[in-house]
Amino acid sequence: MNHTLAELQSGVAPAADPTVKIAVKGLDFFYGDFQALTDITCDIRDNAVTAFIGPSGCGKSTFLRCFNRMNDLIIGTKHAGLITLDGQDIYAPGVDPVDLRRRIGMIFQQPNPFPMSIYDNVAYGPRLHGMKKKADLDEVVETSLKRANVWKEVKDILGRGGLTLSGGQQQRLCIARVLAVQPDVLLMDEPCSAIDPTSVQKIEDLMAELKSSVTIIIVTHNMQQAARVSDETAFFLQEVMGEPAMLVEFGRTAEIFTSPKDKRTEDYITGRFG
């Protein structure tokens, strides 16, 4: 797969493959002078769940935040290389990160409902983008809470503060909040590491349901979870402290977990380090 410089600079992925949602080519990423990622190239498949695994501090979350340009909010970050969404360069000059984040939703490790009612939390995104009619909002709120597997628990307490829910319910509320703006891609940054097992089960179930309509990328420290929920897996590693992390291996989850090609991947998934 060699690409000419002109192809890379044109901002359009060559030979656009319709099953590829996000394509990354030669991505380097820097926090100030520190290089966090080096030369990452991978294709994220449409309507699939892709898991990013690897030891702590190996740049998985940093990489994830490149997709919705959340890193733009951190002062002193810069990148090199190309990321395309549906063939369009997301860092091209004409692209507004605000519009991009509407298409690429994000779930954080710490559930972060806004200090307002459950209803208003879910209606927040649609309202931002101009939805005003009560009936429309009601419908979006109900649909989104149902898709996020939390409707049954909250349908009678929609007026109650989002922060009164349990941690796991809060996380599903946050998923509903993101789904309400109908993103094509859902980025999940260790969504299950701070919540109870019952909710983890519900979130894993809803990921399986959602992937028919949404491309999901999940960062996880839990390898069983990666094996359970994902179709493809990417293994990241920072081999030397202070040096940038890289993508060691990327492929079908079944293959990564049963017959990894790289020795380091095998060592990690068999629990020899990390």
Place this chain on the structure above:
Amino acid sequence: MRDMKRITNAAALSVFWFAGLTTVVLLGAVILYVFVNGIGHINLAFIFTRPHGVNAEGGIWPMIVATLYVTGLAMLIVTPIAVLAAVYLAEYAVQGRLVRTIRFAADTLAGVPSIVMGLFGLAFFVEGLGIGFSVLSGALALSFLMLPIVMRTTEEAIRAVPKYIRWGSYGLGATKWQTVSRITIPAAMPRIITGIILATGRAVGETAVVIFTMGTMIFTPVLPTDPGRSMTVHLYQMAMEGINLPAAFGTALLLMVMILFFNLSARWLLRRNRRMQG
């Protein structure tokens, strides 16, 4: 040896305990003294009528009106400026020299003796701008006193809103302004209001500033350009000119009740909001 340690420990403990007790006793003594001396003088007529005689008898209604008027006006002047400045400092300004300078200026402003602020008010608002002794001059000068308090508490309140909540908003495709106006400021609101109330409590008790800017005339102000005498100034005159000490204590007690009311409502607001969000 071990006994020695135990004795030292007990001695240190009792010193701390005594120091703590002193604070409470002092506060209790002041309140009790004012209460005992003032309560006998307070009745409806004292609150709702004008003074008469050599202004020593009768009520203090004009002073209550002037006090609430000047404080309320000062609050209206200060709140938008202070809150907008704080939002700028906390959310928009590039953190660097300019911001540090603004913050340092605010902190220094907060430390300026109030009588100096009064003198400035006299020279600038009363004389310079020709507003004269008036509620407006008083409110403007008081707002200088309140500005740094409200600005710094608001800035702290905004900074205290967790980063991941803002990120949640940005992640949904919100612009900076949408995030600030719909998430950050509402989340910080209880603490912002608390700051405003505390600054108002401070302004109600202020004497030096208003004596220089609003004057000492006993008058029930209607227009902002009317003069007036604040409760604190009235208290000063009644006591220092030996006209009517019991009336001074009555005024003092009312003043303390007002300030207590401000402080309690600030606490109540904070607590109620914490319950709603928690």
